[in-house]
Amino acid sequence: MSDHLLSVRDLSVSFDTRKGLVEAVRGVSFNLGREKLGIVGESGSGKSQTGRALLRLTPPPGRVTASTMTFDGIDLLAASDRQLRDLRGGRISMVMQDPKYSLNPVMTVGRQISEAYRAHAKASKAVAKAKSLEMLEAVRIRDPERVYRAYPHEVSGGMGQRIMIAMMLITDPDLLIADEPTSALDVTVQLQVLAILDDLVTTRGLGLIFISHDLNLVASFCDRILVMYGGQVMEELAAAELHQAQHPYTKGLLNCLPQIDARHAALPVLTRDPAWLL
Amino acid sequence: MIDIQDLNVTFSTGADLVHAVKNVSCRITAGESFGLVGESGSGKSTVLRALCGLATDWSGRVSIDGEALEPTARRSDSFYKTVQMVFQDPYGSLHPRHTVNRILSEPIAIQGLDKPGPRVEEALEQVGLGHGFRFRFPHQLSGGQRQRVAIARALILKPKILLLDEPTSALDVSVQAEVLNLLMRLREELSLTFVLVSHDLAVVSHICDRIAVMRNGEVVEEVTADELARGEPGQRYTRQLLVASRGYDREAIDQFEDFG
Numbered sequence: 001m002s003d004h005l006l007s008v009r010d011l012s013v014s015f016d017t018r019k020g021l022v023e024a025v026r027g028v029s030f031n032l033g034r035e036k037l038g039i040v041g042e043s044g045s046g047k048s049q050t051g052r053a054l055l056r057l058t059p060p061p062g063r064v065t066a067s068t069m070t071f072d073g074i075d076l077l078a079a080s081d082r083q084l085r086d087l088r089g090g091r092i093s094m095v096m097q098d099p100k101y102s103l104n105p106v107m108t109v110g111r112q113i114s115e116a117y118r119a120h121a122k123a124s125k126a127v128a129k130a131k132s133l134e135m136l137e138a139v140r141i142r143d144p145e146r147v148y149r150a151y152p153h154e155v156s157g158g159m160g161q162r163i164m165i166a167m168m169l170i171t172d173p174d175l176l177i178a179d180e181p182t183s184a185l186d187v188t189v190q191l192q193v194l195a196i197l198d199d200l201v202t203t204r205g206l207g208l209i210f211i212s213h214d215l216n217l218v219a220s221f222c223d224r225i226l227v228m229y230g231g232q233v234m235e236e237l238a239a240a241e242l243h244q245a246q247h248p249y250t251k252g253l254l255n256c257l258p259q260i261d262a263r264h265a266a267l268p269v270l271t272r273d274p275a276w277l278l
Numbered sequence: 279m280i281d282i283q284d285l286n287v288t289f290s291t292g293a294d295l296v297h298a299v300k301n302v303s304c305r306i307t308a309g310e311s312f313g314l315v316g317e318s319g320s321g322k323s324t325v326l327r328a329l330c331g332l333a334t335d336w337s338g339r340v341s342i343d344g345e346a347l348e349p350t351a352r353r354s355d356s357f358y359k360t361v362q363m364v365f366q367d368p369y370g371s372l373h374p375r376h377t378v379n380r381i382l383s384e385p386i387a388i389q390g391l392d393k394p395g396p397r398v399e400e401a402l403e404q405v406g407l408g409h410g411f412r413f414r415f416p417h418q419l420s421g422g423q424r425q426r427v428a429i430a431r432a433l434i435l436k437p438k439i440l441l442l443d444e445p446t447s448a449l450d451v452s453v454q455a456e457v458l459n460l461l462m463r464l465r466e467e468l469s470l471t472f473v474l475v476s477h478d479l480a481v482v483s484h485i486c487d488r489i490a491v492m493r494n495g496e497v498v499e500e501v502t503a504d505e506l507a508r509g510e511p512g513q514r515y516t517r518q519l520l521v522a523s524r525g526y527d528r529e530a531i532d533q534f535e536d537f538g
Contacts, residue, residue: 042450043421157318186317186477187522188534195531213450220525256455258484260523261507266459267484270452 005175005207006032006054009068013049013231016061024049024062026231026277032175036201036208038218038239041228042253047211050228051177054209055088072174090120093168097180099160103152110148113167120171135166139196158189162196169200175207183212194221215242215253227253230277249276279439279471280306280329285338287324287495298324299336300495308438311465311472313486315479315519321495322475326441329473330363343438355389362432366444368424372416378402378427379412385435401430404467405460422453426460433464442474446481458484479523483507491516493537 013025025046030037041047053064056076069076071092074083088094096102104112113135114128123131129148136144139162152160161181168176178197182190198221201208212218218225219242227235227250235247245251252270287299299321306312314322327333329340331353340347343360347353365371372381382398391397399409405426416424425445432440445461446454462485465472476482482489483503491498491513499513511517515537521530 042452188317188518191522191526191531192534194526195528198526198528215451216525220527253451256452258455258458258480260480260483260520261509263484263503263507266462267455269455269459 004031004033005072007068007070008054009066011050011053011064011066011069013046013053013058014063014065016063024231025053028226028228028231028233030226030233030236032207032209034205034207035224036198036210036222038222038225039209039211039228040213040215040218040225040253042213044230045228046231047213047228048179049231051094051179051209051211054177055092055094056084057088057094086120089116089168089173090171091173092175092177093171093173095161095164095168095176095178095181098184099152099157099164100184102164103160105152107151108148109150109152109155109163113148113163113170116167117170131170132166135170136163138169138200139163139166141166158185158193161185161193165193165197165200169204169206172204173206175209176201177209177211179211180213181210183214190217215250216257229272232277234276247276248273279308279310279343280304280312280473281339281341282325282329283339285325285328285336285340287321287328287333287336289333289335298333298495299328302338302490302492302495302497304490304497304500306471306473308471309469310488311474311486313482313489314473314475314492315477315482315489316492317477317519319494320492322492323443324495325492326363326443326473326475330361330441331357358385358437359389359435360437361439361441362435362437363441363443364425364428364432364445367448368421368428369416369448371428372424374416377413377415378419381416381427382431382434385431389435391435397434401434404433404464405430420453421449422456425449425453425457429457429460429464433468436468437470439471439473442472444476445474447476447478454481461485479506479519491519 009029011025011028015022015024028050039047039050052058058064066077110132113132117123117128117131133144133148136147141147141159141162147155182193185193210218210222219239222239225237225239226233229249234249235245237245255268256270258267283303285299285302289296289298302325314325316322324333328336334350336349379398382401383394386394386397398412402409402411407426446457449457464470474482474485483506486503488500488502490500493515498515501511501516505511509520518534
């Protein structure tokens with residue numbers, strides 16, 4: 001067990017609503033080493049709530065339970081607020097979907113990145129600036145000085161997301177949770193951003209949890225995949241073996257995608273079986 | 279059916295002038311399914327908006343079903359009986375406080391047609407929603423069901439042409455498959471002409487026979503879906519889009535060019 005960076009057993013997230021108890025995540029278990037793990041599912045499958053629960057970011061009426069949820073020996077469920085504050089953004093970082101909403105619109109990019117660094121490391125402003133510029137260069141931003149002074153609305157979506165990645169990796173975390181980090185981007189930009197993320201994750205030896213609705217993308221990007229549906233893990237498999245998937249849900253998701261090189265008159269439609277959720 | 283010659287569309291805000299569509303020409307015959315594909319900002323949606331009268335600052339010659347269009351003149355009632363549009367976001371395009379019945383009855387009332395009841399029932403039937411949905415509000419429907427309502431609203435005037443602006447990109451893939459199947463079936467049954475705009479090469483090549491690839495307001499090339507299936511588009515830009523649509527490939531990404 002101790003060789004895993006992250007270990008999760010029977011994670012459940014539930015919300016008390018007017019219509020009764022909604023179980024967003026139901027008994028999810030997985031281990032993560034220094035590898036790229038993909039969590040795939042459609043909307044409402046609980047993939048994002050799983051990612052948030054790991055950082056104890058589940059919004060208030062939500063309740064998180066698990067028999068084990070440890071990160072590098074630290075029990076995340078028992079951690080104090082102070083411990084969590086050090087972990088969040090320090091050793092575990094999270095990249096959200098849309099840079100338009102996750103960057104502060106009235107603060108320059110540089111100030112935001114430096115702030116993230118200084119929140120976790122005792123460093124002077126000058127050191128933080130040097131470190132930020134270095135990080136902007138690492139995410140392949142051509143003119144770091146200019147971008148450092150720019151406001152978020154002055155950069156493109158792809159650059160915004162690279163800035164987010166720079167901000168999240170500047171504290172040298174051990175684990176990065178990326179929730180649909182590239183879904184708002186054009187395909188080619190999306191792949192270029194992923195390539196940067198891939199290189200950084202590989203050279204720094206990070207663990208990565210990549211949450212996405214795009215099965216093909218996750219399969220080609222990650223080492224291992226969890227397929228989620230209705231808050232449960234339907235299937236766990238190595239990315240390379242996706243095409244030998246056993247579970248009807250995984251197969252259904254794969255088949256209902258239109259193919260460029262094999263045109264069909266009608267796409268197979270996914271039929272959901274209530275028995276999957278028993 | 280649709281004839282576009284040298285279409286140019288501009289947007290001006292203050293001193294800035296954005297040339298969103300540059301010299302686009304294409305001819306779409308009746309019953310054909312034509313696709314416009316491109317990345318964000320390529321002008322693909324703007325072409326559709328100029329066709330249906332939502333973008334008025336354009337020049338060039340456009341005629342639909344024999345009727346020549348003017349940029350700013352109000353379109354005739356018969357135009358809207360010929361051409362209808364389906365928008366991307368089924369959450370934003372349906373009035374949240376109108377029932378499905380009221381949403382679908384509105385085009386009938388505007389056109390002054392008789393028998394609204396049976397027409398609404400028929401349109402719901404066509405898109406595979408039973409009459410149980412007729413008096414529901416949009417918030418009581420899933421994303422896929424909302425998009426079916428939006429398609430029903432477009433079909434209720436029995437148009438010849440459907441303009442589809444990213445009709446499935448807000449939907450989950452399994453729901454996308456259902457909506458794509460529905461669109462294919464309707465095109466067959468009602469002999470519709472489609473103009474589909476999407477950023478997703480796989481979706482466009484599934485629905486359309488002929489595809490115009492756009493970048494920076496210009497048409498880069500026109501390809502057939504079969505040429506795409508064989509993986510042999512003429513332009514490097516299209517080939518790059520094709521490679522990108524296949525998923526993550528670390529080596530291929532280093533070869534990507536910046537087409538600006």
